[in-house]
Amino acid sequence: MKQVNVAILGCGTVGTGVARLLLDNGDIIRDRIGCALHLKYVADIDMDRARGLDLAPGVMIPDAAAAIADPDVHIVVETIGGEGIAKKLIMGAIAGGKHVVTANKALLAKHGNAIIEAATARRVDLAYEASVGGCMPIIKAVRESLVGNRISGMTGILNGTCNYILSKITDEGVDFKTALAEAQAKGYAEADPTLDVGGYDAAHKLAILSALAFGMKINFDDVFIEGISRITPLDIEFAAQFGYRIKLLAIAKFDGESVEARVHPTMIPFDNLLSNVNSTLNAISIKADAVDEILLYGHGAGMMPTASAIVSDLADIARNLASDGAGRIPVMGFQADTIRSIPVMSMDDIVTNYYFRFDALDRPGVLAAISGILGKYAISLKSVHQKGRKANGSVPVVMLTHQAREADVSKALAEISVLDVMVGAPMLIRIEDQNGQD
Amino acid sequence: MKQVNVAILGCGTVGTGVARLLLDNGDIIRDRIGCALHLKYVADIDMDRARGLDLAPGVMIPDAAAAIADPDVHIVVETIGGEGIAKKLIMGAIAGGKHVVTANKALLAKHGNAIIEAATARRVDLAYEASVGGCMPIIKAVRESLVGNRISGMTGILNGTCNYILSKITDEGVDFKTALAEAQAKGYAEADPTLDVGGYDAAHKLAILSALAFGMKINFDDVFIEGISRITPLDIEFAAQFGYRIKLLAIAKFDGESVEARVHPTMIPFDNLLSNVNSTLNAISIKADAVDEILLYGHGAGMMPTASAIVSDLADIARNLASDGAGRIPVMGFQADTIRSIPVMSMDDIVTNYYFRFDALDRPGVLAAISGILGKYAISLKSVHQKGRKANGSVPVVMLTHQAREADVSKALAEISVLDVMVGAPMLIRIEDQNGQD
Structure with missing residues (x-):
């Protein structure tokens, strides 16, 4: 095989990046894989979007379906995004016997099982390294490098927008809104940031990774999701006092019978490498029986890092x-x-x-009331901190617990939140600390 | 193909680990790759070495050549080590059309070109993920995940023994000898530690990685190698004052025309993730045009991490x-x-x-003499620190330079070292600081 023909569907940021990489680094790619990855089509309704690319005549076309229908095309790259037209085109490509590469995590998280079934039945490759962690080779590491391992857990910073915002609050003490506005100004967050700051994007990725690591069907619906919008500079300051940094973590664990899958802001100790992964960068730690732990780090998004992952999929195919x-x-x-x-x-x-x-009025008996309720639900405390500074007559009361069950915690906090002395809703942040879990 | 037959040559730590992983995790390996990795032979002259393994009758044999000669064996795993018998057996296996997996970095660094040539000519796979970085999937990342990138540099902590010793000196202020003795007591260093602490093992790995990353022949002879035995607690203390930690780094860079390849103790800033990789752990950062940077982290040695890498090679084959x-x-x-x-x-x-x-006698004119010689060789100083404390009448004079050429530095230090006022040889540690290189 001298040449493999590639059609890119969608000429946005990622599609443009893939086209550019195939054109700019075509020589070294060919030297490595022994055949050319030939860019046969870039399909986009808006033909102007290829302006920045030096494409040969006839490569840019408006009709994705035509690219799929061309019998010379071996691999279709879907970089349209979303769950509508993207799904239709991917299913069409698979039906036509084309191999498919996609970075579309939302689609895979929600409709992946059906798409995978179609690809498996049709015996075509469906590759998605770019869907999780950008250029970090996490899919390859789990599918191939850890093939001899039983994987027991994964802990990842999988959303660069959230990591940027949390890093900003940590470094500059600004509030969430200010940090978000800065992320939007720099192009790290969308105009509607819900998918990122709400934790959904990280949850999409976690659903894919969990399936891959544990040998289960993709199950996005059962992932627990909590975003970062309630994190305040005060919480980050307290965390630092206890030796923790706050990160939005995607956590999956498998005990051989059931899986934990959750995305939420999490305190992790300073000596955890993940706590030093800042700005828009991503990282993931994987625990498995033979390796103990491996960690990957890199850009989780962006034009060229994402394109790099897609080109590695193209090369594999x-x-x-x-x-x-x-x-x-x-x-x-x-x-x-x-x-x-x-x-x-x-x-x-x-x-x-x-x-x-807890933000409580500075009155006698407050601590007794709170700790009484916690005690009722068998939640035992590791430490209690009452900060002198008052704001509007209230003082923050901070507590770290020993290991406790989430159901008990929910019930206790519901009771505490309706105490007369409480000002505002209680704040809860989960802690992952292998050294301090007791 | 229902079953792939594997022969392990050498039942030391790594060979035993591979056998154990194939036996213990055979079910999940089969579920992933769709065929069984069947352990047909473990060959070792000392048949007692298989005591800890639950092998079927006839699996343990004393004669490696017999395993290679068996037409049913598909893949030979060489875990003997060294450059004598290991090389002979690998070449014999290749000649017999067997695929080969090895963790033998010394052999590949020194004789790899000939072995690779033989494997390529015979059209058999030669896999060596375990030879560099233990269970970190560095070979796969460079060969496959970065296939679309031009790689410009790599910076790695590739020797766990050295990293353990340097971490120990850093954390506890003990001297090199004490830290080495501790490493030996814990089994992290050999009785003759030269290969590790002299930097040779890291250099073997760097030679392999450079070839892989840059598309060049393996060239171990031209790697610059400096070990860690001269590093003192005092240097580590000074480094910390300047915001640096000292690590034994393997560094390769490629500008498109020539390659830098060097292993030496290096100061890196605290905010570099590598500076937080401690104890026996390894990590490597790779710079490339599309991804910018990726980093991998994990156990670089040890029975089961190394076995994991070998099993991933077996699965690929x-x-x-x-x-x-x-x-x-x-x-x-x-x-x-x-x-x-x-x-x-x-x-x-x-x-x-x-x-x-520099350890210099505390006399007038010393600083002028030293800086005069540095100035003569166009080495300009960023800062000078003279520490009050005297030992045997000498004071340490510490200097950080702007960018300078190694040849100039060598000449200047040779001149300075023979000044009357110098007590002992000058100490030189190179700095890698992307923020501070000027």
Whole structure:
């Protein structure tokens, strides 16, 4: 095989990046894989979007369906995004026997099982390295490098927007709104930032990774999701006093029977490498029996890092084409007939350590009332901190707990929140601290 | 293909680990790759070494050659080590058409070009993920994940023994000898520690990685190597004052024409993730045009982490066997006919920032004499620190330089070292600081 023909659907940031990388680094790619990745089509309704690219005549076309229908096209790259037209085109490409590469995590998280089933049945490759962690080779690491391991957990910073905002609040003491506005001004956050700051994007990625790591069907609906919009500079300051930094973590754990899958702001100790991953960067730590732990770090988004991951998928598929190896690696890392529906644990059953912050009126008996309720639900405290500074007559009361069950914590906080002395809703931040979990 | 037959040659720590992983995790490996990795032989002259393994009768054999000669064996795993018998057996296996997996970095660094040539000619796979960075998937990342990138540099902590010793000196202020003795007591260093503390092991790995990243022949002879035995607690203390930690780094850079390849103790800033990689752990940062930077972290040695990397190689080869894809990825990541002999820059031509420590008698004119010689060689100083404390009548004079050429630095230090007022040889530590290189 001298040449593999590629069609890119969608000429936005990522599609443009892929086209640019194929054009600029085509020589070294060919030297490595032994055949050319030839850019046959870039399809976009808005033909002007290819302006920055030096495309040969006829490469830019307005009709994605025409690119899919061309029998010379081997691989279709979907960089349109969203769950409508993107899904339709991917399913059409698979039906037509094309191999597919996508970075579309929302689509895979919500409709991945059906798409994977179609690709497996049609014996075409479906590759998605760019869907999680940008250029970090996390899909390859889990599917290939850890093939001999039983994976027990993953802890990742998987959303650059949130990490930028939290880093900003940490470094400059600004509030969430100011940090978000700055992220938007720099192009790190969308005009409607909900998908990112609400934790949904990280949850999409976690659903994909959990399936891949544990051999389960993709289950996005059961991922617990909590965003970062309630995090204040005060919480970050308290966290630092206890030796923690606050990150939006995507956490998955597997005990052999059920899976924990949750995305929420989390306190992690300074000596955890993840606590030193700042700005828009991503990182993920994977725990597994043979390796103990590996960690990957890199840009989780951006034009060229994402393009790099897509080109690595293209190269893998091109190599499969050269050796008649389509389906060489099953889409989700496990042979299709071994993939199970592993139950995701209810958030109620999670056991972890907690940080609470209560804004209470500075009156006698407040601490007794709060700790009485916590005691009733068997939540035992590791430490209590009352900060002298008052604001509007209230003082922050901060508590760190020993291990407690989420259901108990929810009930206790509901009771505490309706105490007369409480000003505003209680703040709860979960703690991941391997050294301090007791 | 229902079953791929594996023969392990050498039942030391790593060989035992591979056997154990194939036996303990055989079920999940089969679920992932769709065929069994069957342990057909473990060969070792000392048959007692398999005591801890629950092997079926006939698996343990004394004769490695017999395992290679068995036509049913698909893949040979070499875990003997060294450059004598290991090389002979690998060449024999290749000649017999067996695929080969090895963790033997010394062998690959010194004889890799010939072995690779033989494997390429015979169209068998030669895999070596475990040879660099233990379970970190660095070979796969460079060969596959970064396929679309031009790689410009790599900076790695690639020797766990050195990292343990330097971490120990840093954390506890003990001297090199004490830290080494502790490493030996814990089994992290050999009785003869030269290969590790002398920097040679890291240099073996760097030679392999440079070839892989830049598309060049393996060239171990031209790697500059300096070990850690001269590092003192005092240097580590000064480094911390300037915001640096000292690590044994393996550094490779490529400007498109020539390559820098060097292993030496290096000062790196606290905010560099590598400075937070401690104890026996390894990490490597790779710079490339599309991804900017990725970093991998994990155990660089040890029974099961190394076994994990070897099993990932076995799985890759098993997948190739299923699809007639041997040689699917060229051994060194580039098609054989595109690999060049890229010159390695002489150490004299390296330009970087330096830390000097001179132990000088506390007499007038000392600073003038030292800085006069540095000025003569156009080495300009960023800062000078004279520490009050005297030991044996001498005071440490510490200097940080702006960018300077190694050849100039060598000449200047040679002149300074013979000044009457000097007590002992000057200390030189190179600095890698992207923010501070001027």
